[in-house]
Amino acid sequence: xxxATPQVERAAKGAKNSAALAFLxxxxxxxxxxxxxxxxxxxxxxxINPANEEVLALIAEGDKADVDEAVKAARKAFxxxxxxxxxxxxxxxxxxxxxxxxxxxADELAExxxxxxxxxxxxxxNFDIPAVAExxxxxxxxxxxxxxETNPSDPSFFNYTLREPVGVCGQIIPWNFPxxxxxxxxxxxxxxxxxxxxxxxxQTPLTALRLGELLMEAGLPPGVVNIITGxxxxxxxxxxxxxxxxxxxxxxxxxxxxxxxxxxxxxxxKVSLELGxxxxxxxxxxxxxxxxxxTAMMGVYFNSGQVCCAGTRIFVQRDRYDEIVEKLxxxxxxxxxxxxxxxxxxxxxxVSREQFDRVKGYLSIGAEEGAKAAxxxxxxxxxxxxxxxxxxxxxxxxxxxxxxxxxxxxxxxIAFKDENDVVFQGNDTTYGLSAGIWTKDVGRAHKMAxxxxxxxxxxxxxxxxxxxxxxGGYKQSGFGRELGKYAIDxxxxxxxxxxxLS
Ligand code: NAP
Ligand code: MG
Numbered sequence: 001x002x003x004a005t006p007q008v009e010r011a012a013k014g015a016k017n018s019a020a021l022a023f024l025x026x027x028x029x030x031x032x033x034x035x036x037x038x039x040x041x042x043x044x045x046x047x048i049n050p051a052n053e054e055v056l057a058l059i060a061e062g063d064k065a066d067v068d069e070a071v072k073a074a075r076k077a078f079x080x081x082x083x084x085x086x087x088x089x090x091x092x093x094x095x096x097x098x099x100x101x102x103x104x105x106a107d108e109l110a111e112x113x114x115x116x117x118x119x120x121x122x123x124x125x126n127f128d129i130p131a132v133a134e135x136x137x138x139x140x141x142x143x144x145x146x147x148x149e150t151n152p153s154d155p156s157f158f159n160y161t162l163r164e165p166v167g168v169c170g171q172i173i174p175w176n177f178p179x180x181x182x183x184x185x186x187x188x189x190x191x192x193x194x195x196x197x198x199x200x201x202x203q204t205p206l207t208a209l210r211l212g213e214l215l216m217e218a219g220l221p222p223g224v225v226n227i228i229t230g231x232x233x234x235x236x237x238x239x240x241x242x243x244x245x246x247x248x249x250x251x252x253x254x255x256x257x258x259x260x261x262x263x264x265x266x267x268x269x270k271v272s273l274e275l276g277x278x279x280x281x282x283x284x285x286x287x288x289x290x291x292x293x294x295t296a297m298m299g300v301y302f303n304s305g306q307v308c309c310a311g312t313r314i315f316v317q318r319d320r321y322d323e324i325v326e327k328l329x330x331x332x333x334x335x336x337x338x339x340x341x342x343x344x345x346x347x348x349x350x351v352s353r354e355q356f357d358r359v360k361g362y363l364s365i366g367a368e369e370g371a372k373a374a375x376x377x378x379x380x381x382x383x384x385x386x387x388x389x390x391x392x393x394x395x396x397x398x399x400x401x402x403x404x405x406x407x408x409x410x411x412x413x414i415a416f417k418d419e420n421d422v423v424f425q426g427n428d429t430t431y432g433l434s435a436g437i438w439t440k441d442v443g444r445a446h447k448m449a450x451x452x453x454x455x456x457x458x459x460x461x462x463x464x465x466x467x468x469x470x471x472g473g474y475k476q477s478g479f480g481r482e483l484g485k486y487a488i489d490x491x492x493x494x495x496x497x498x499x500x501l502s
Contacts, residue, residue, distance in 0.1 A: 006046075011054035012115055014341030020111040023210055028059045030066055030229065031212040033073035034222025039230070040065040047205055050118035050349040050356075051340055051384045059205050063234035067197065070226035071244050074168045074195040077223030084165050084193035088144045095140030095190060097218045102133040105214060109207055113179055116206040118348040118385070119303055120340045131465075132183040138467040139187035139487075146192065146488055151496075158499045163492040165193035166270060167246035170239035172232075172260070173208075174252045175201035175351050176306040176407075182208050185249050186225060187467070188487035197226045197245070199236055201252075203352050205229040232256065243267045249490070250274070251308070253405075254431075254476050272480030272490050274308065274472055276405040277433030279454065280426035281311030281462065282416075285320045287438035291460065293327045299436060299462035300411035301335055301389045304350045305359075308477075309434035311411075311462055313402055314391075315422050318415040325374055325393050325413045332375035332411075335389045349385035350408055356385035359408030366392045366401040371412065397425045405431070419444065423451045432474025436462045455481070 008024045015021060028044075029036040043061035048054065062070075077083055083091070102109065109132075110125035119128070146163050153159035171185035182198060189196050200208035212227045228235045236256075240248055240263035247270040250260045254275040264271045281296050283289075299311035316324045340348035350356050360379055367373070376388030387409055395402050395412040402412045416422035426435060435454040439445050449457040455472045458464055465471060470481040480490050 006055045006057050008056070011049050011052065011056045013052060014339060015111045015115055017108045017111045019105070019108040020115070023108070023112065023206075024057055024115075028057050028205070028209055028229070030060050030062050030070070031209070031216075031225070031227040032066065032070045033226070034216060039063065045202065045231070047116060047203065048352065049115050050351050053353075053383055053385075056115055057206065059229045061234070062228035062230035064238035066228050066230070067235055067238035067242060070197045070228055071168060071242055073223035074197055074226055075244055077221060078165070078167055078195040081195075081223060082221050083195060083224045086193075088146075091191075091193070092140045092143035094219060095136055095143060098215060098220070099133045099137035099140060101214045101218050102129065102136065102211075105210075106130070106133070109179060109210060112206045112210060114340050114348070116204045117175060117178055117351055118340055120345050120348050122343065123303070128177060128180050132179050135180070135183040135187045135467045139191035142188070142191045142485075142488060146492065153498075156500065156502050158501055160497050162495040162497060163192075163488075164495055166491055166493055167194060168244060169194045169196045169491065170242065170245045170248040171196055171198045172236050172239060172248065172250045172252065173198070173200055175204040176303060176308070178204035179207040179211060181251055182211060184251075184482050188482070189249075189491045190224070192488060192491040194247075194491055195224050197228060197239060199228050199230065199239055202229070202231050237263060240264055241266055245269060247271070247491070249480075257478060272482070273478035274480070274482060275433075275476060275478040276431055277308045277310065277473070277477050278313060278403065278405055278429050278431045279309055279311045279434040279436065280313045280315055280422070280429075280452065281436035282315040282422050282426060282438065282448070283317075283324060284437075284439040284441070284444070285317050285324070286440050287460070288440065289324065289327060292438040293331050295462050296436065296438065297328055297331045297335070297391070297411065298346070301332075301347055301409045302463060304347050304387070305409040306351060306355070306407050307463070309456065309463065311434070311436045312406065313397070313426070314411055314413045315416045315426065316413055318417055321413075321415045325391075328413060329374035329391050329393070332389045332391045337380060337386050337388060347386075347389060347409060350387060351385070353385060355407065356387070359387055359406060359410065362401055362404070362406045362408065362410060363390060366395075366399070366410070366412075369399045369401060371395045371399060371401060374413070376409070397428055403429065419448065423448065427451075427453045430476045433477035434458065
């Protein structure tokens with residue numbers, strides 16, 4: 001059993017929103033069939049504020065028994081409930097209402113996100129939560145636009161297709177954008193008429209639980225969204241293995257993605273995986289460096305580097321390497337790290353002690369491998385899991401710090417000779433989630449966009465993400481595309497109907 005009784009005032013220092021504080025004080029249970037209940041085992045676990053290492057709340061530790069009950073509820077809601085059969089206009093209205101409700105509670109949700117994850121309030125309030133509402137709103141718009149086709153069959157027959165929901169969907173999400181990842185999963189799944197079991201990450205369960213309350217208040221029928229907090233090996237694996245779950249959608253590490261894929265084989269679940277990355281971010285000397293330097297570096301440091309598409313391999317042409325790396329390092333030295341509630345801080349702590357130790361480990365590995373810390377290179381002294389924005393120079397693409405996903409504010413500057421060389425080095429990775437190119441030469445930009453093996457390529461920008469555009473990986477960064485119309489494919493299946501006319 002978890003020991004500490006959370007001291008909300010102390011743990012939530014900096015938070016001002018009274019609704020957020022009231023939510024922290026209330027019990028945190030599982031949402032199954034529209035009702036909140038403790039885990040059957042009675043177990044709970046702590047969720048921590050990474051900025052001060054204090055316990056924010058105790059969370060129900062759901063496991064297989066709770067997942068079984070949630071699947072029964074989701075199955076019943078799918079087979080017998082109103083949701084999949086509801087008129088599209090009505091379902092759309094409910095989803096628009098959910099988006100509006102999130103907007104109305106944006107201050108509260110942003111504070112809860114900052115407390116649980118550590119990201120600066122300025123980002124949770126101005127990026128994460130607005131993007132959550134927009135994702136629900138975008139997919140609300142899709143509800144009335146999911147079309148089948150009539151096909152050019154022999155005239156004595158009529159063939160058409162229906163796009164039907166997949167059924168019961170298990171959705172396992174990470175801690176880096178907790179509520180936004182919930183929205184990427186729930187938005188399209190609900191639009192298509194599916195029912196869901198959502199498992200938030202153990203480190204950041206709070207906003208998903210508050211969302212559960214808001215979904216119920218908005219009038220979502222019971223069993224359509226069930227939320228099971230808990231651990232990967234207990235609740236997560238029960239979802240991945242469950243014989244009555246039709247689809248599993250996962251975002252997280254490549255290592256766990258492989259486990260999920262294997263576990264899904266039992267009943268051949270449909271699987272979509274959004275996994276890690278080690279993106280090349282390529283700065284050609286003809287780029288507008290005043291834009292490229294800050295944007296490329298924030299492409300490493302945003303969210304304390306805990307971003308699957310972070311541009312952590314910064315490629316700089318050899319003949320201008322020293323000069324450009326100096327600019328990158330100077331920018332890095334001026335990025336402010338600290339209390340996520342304090343205006344002006346661009347970096348908060350990393351999410352957990354585990355992640356802090358992991359990133360610290362890579363700082364030592366970088367030094368041992370012979371890379372030079374041109375900026376940062378160490379944790380910040382004192383309470384909380386803060387790490388200095390770090391730029392390693394003199395990195396080659398074979399070093400561990402260039403090959404492994406660090407998931408912290410750590411970039412690696414690597415020299416390249418010419419276009420061919422940087423295409424080779426950029427693609428010389430097991431990952432393929434994203435890539436960035438900085439150049440004023442339009443022809444080169446488009447040639448490079450084709451040559452780089454990545455699911456998203458940014459030209460003269462970075463981390464541009466919007467529900468209108470697909471997102472997903474090449475190679476071991478996963479498969480399936482979330483967002484845009486592509487997520488409608490993930491959450492529907494096509495039925496071909498034949499009728500004989502004469
Ligand atoms: P992770 O283990 O892959 O966690 C992602 C989600 O999967 C969490 O909800 C987790 O639950 C769950 N999970 C873990 N083991 C599972 C299992 N056997 N079956 C089913 N679900 C399982 O990631 P992590 O351990 O938190 O982070 C490790 C590294 O993964 C990071 O350093 C980073 O490199 C990478 N990562 C990538 C992303 C991304 O967006 N691509 C996000 C997060 C992490 P618990 O939270 O309870 O473990
Ligand atoms: Mg884990």
